[in-house]
Amino acid sequence: MKKSLYSLALAAIATTTVILLSCAAPSEAPPSAGFQSSAVKITKALIPEGRFGRNGTRDMRPRYITIHSTQNFGNGADARTHARLLQRGGLTSRNNSLGYLTWHFTVDAGSVYQSLPTNEQGQHADYEGNGNQQSVGIEMCEHRGNSRSATVDRTARLTAELMRRYNIPASRVVPHQHWQRIRFSDGKDLGHKNCPHFLMTNGQPGAKWQAFIELVESYL
Numbered sequence: 001m002k003k004s005l006y007s008l009a010l011a012a013i014a015t016t017t018v019i020l021l022s023c024a025a026p027s028e029a030p031p032s033a034g035f036q037s038s039a040v041k042i043t044k045a046l047i048p049e050g051r052f053g054r055n056g057t058r059d060m061r062p063r064y065i066t067i068h069s070t071q072n073f074g075n076g077a078d079a080r081t082h083a084r085l086l087q088r089g090g091l092t093s094r095n096n097s098l099g100y101l102t103w104h105f106t107v108d109a110g111s112v113y114q115s116l117p118t119n120e121q122g123q124h125a126d127y128e129g130n131g132n133q134q135s136v137g138i139e140m141c142e143h144r145g146n147s148r149s150a151t152v153d154r155t156a157r158l159t160a161e162l163m164r165r166y167n168i169p170a171s172r173v174v175p176h177q178h179w180q181r182i183r184f185s186d187g188k189d190l191g192h193k194n195c196p197h198f199l200m201t202n203g204q205p206g207a208k209w210q211a212f213i214e215l216v217e218s219y220l
């Protein structure tokens, strides 16, 4: 998927959401089974079962946690906006067999939204590879005005909670960059993505990533 299309789609939905919010109170997401955290408040906004990115649900036992950042810098591209976009099938992809991009949690400075149950595979890391088959995907927001440090801190708390729940060691908390992306349609190697870019050093995990892991461990 081209990043430009992704950004455009998000920008469009962000604008729509802002307008809707100005004239109608947001409806609460219906209660549903899923991950409950005592350390981090999570708003459930699951993709409808059997539709869009949850069409042909694939079971998962989480063995890894994969950390991303949205690279969407537009106004209003917060966690809620991303969750609403996933709920209506707003992010399509030709690079995987599902046809949509999905992930489990979106985090910003003030909230966490859940889009997928943690026992279902997402499509956020490496198409048909282990990154999607075995990892919980967390996206950190980067929209204008959002505090990066608060977002990283909230992400670290959520990550620690998931590690406890699924007995995942720090060695299996990985950046998206960890996974080699082999495109579904033609088997082309698309390499390793520089994501989350602000925690990478020259496109690789370095001191900034290590500091993030240490922050996560401080919450264990």
Ligand SMILES: [Zn+2]
Pocket: 067, 068, 069, 124, 176, 193, 195, 196
């Ligand atoms: Zn990523």
